[in-house]
Amino acid sequence: MDSSSDLALTEAGAVLAAEAARFASFGWMRGTSGNLSMVTSRDPLRLAVTASGLDKGELTSSDAVLVDDSGAAVNGGRPSAEAALHARIARLTGAGAVVHVHSIAAVAVARRRLDGIVFRDLEMLKGVGRAAHHEDVVLPVIENSQDMAVLGDRLEAARNPLMPAVVVAGHGLYAWGADPRQARHHTEVVEWLLELELAEHPPGPPRHRPSGQGQP
Numbered sequence: 570m571d572s573s574s575d576l577a578l579t580e581a582g583a584v585l586a587a588e589a590a591r592f593a594s595f596g597w598m599r600g601t602s603g604n605l606s607m608v609t610s611r612d613p614l615r616l617a618v619t620a621s622g623l624d625k626g627e628l629t630s631s632d633a634v635l636v637d638d639s640g641a642a643v644n645g646g647r648p649s650a651e652a653a654l655h656a657r658i659a660r661l662t663g664a665g666a667v668v669h670v671h672s673i674a675a676v677a678v679a680r681r682r683l684d685g686i687v688f689r690d691l692e693m694l695k696g697v698g699r700a701a702h703h704e705d706v707v708l709p710v711i712e713n714s715q716d717m718a719v720l721g722d723r724l725e726a727a728r729n730p731l732m733p734a735v736v737v738a739g740h741g742l743y744a745w746g747a748d749p750r751q752a753r754h755h756t757e758v759v760e761w762l763l764e765l766e767l768a769e770h771p772p773g774p775p776r777h778r779p780s781g782q783g784q785p
């Protein structure tokens with residue numbers, strides 16, 4: 570690796586560490602969960618991704634790993650297991666940064682909205698570039714998988730080009746933007762929407778239970 574790409578990775582690592590500390594402070598990256606990335610080069614595609622297994626509230630500028638368009642480490646290091654999905658989102662959407670958090674609201678709401686979550690008539694929808702009134706805005710939900718290729722296929726098939734986020738059922742949220750700041754704003758707005766949904770409609774039993782179970 571030459572010194573300029575070293576510097577780029579360190580600078581990206583500092584940005585990702587600051588973003589991760591913010592999300593960790595919100596309780597969205599508990600344990601060592603979640604991961605963040607930002608594009609450092611478009612052609613060939615290269616991303617700085619948070620390293621695997623670290624506390625996201627304690628990252629430093631040296632805790633990012635450079636990966637290629639398949640999510641594989643370019644110069645050593647151990648990227649997050651989900652790096653391949655970050656790279657695929659960057660390829661697919663043209664995003665410059667991707668945020669993945671394991672938030673309670675995303676998991677709780679997706680349990681009973683497996684076909685997607687519909688929002689409407691909310692001022693906050695402007696925060697993801699949608700109209701505040703008279704428009705149904707769909708946040709897609711996809712089934713989880715440990716295979717990043719399968720998960721990527723599902724994301725690509727379900728993606729709403731007008732919504733910069735997807736919820737993975739039983740897992741968490743992916744959101745993206747042109748740069749880390751916009752990806753952060755999209756993440757926070759979508760989380761707000763999910764928390765509102767949760768507050769207005771507390772979850773009942775998961776949908777897969779036989780009907781009638783637990784009835785008096």
Ligand SMILES: [Zn+2]
Pocket residue numbers: 603651669671740741
């Ligand atoms: Zn995850």
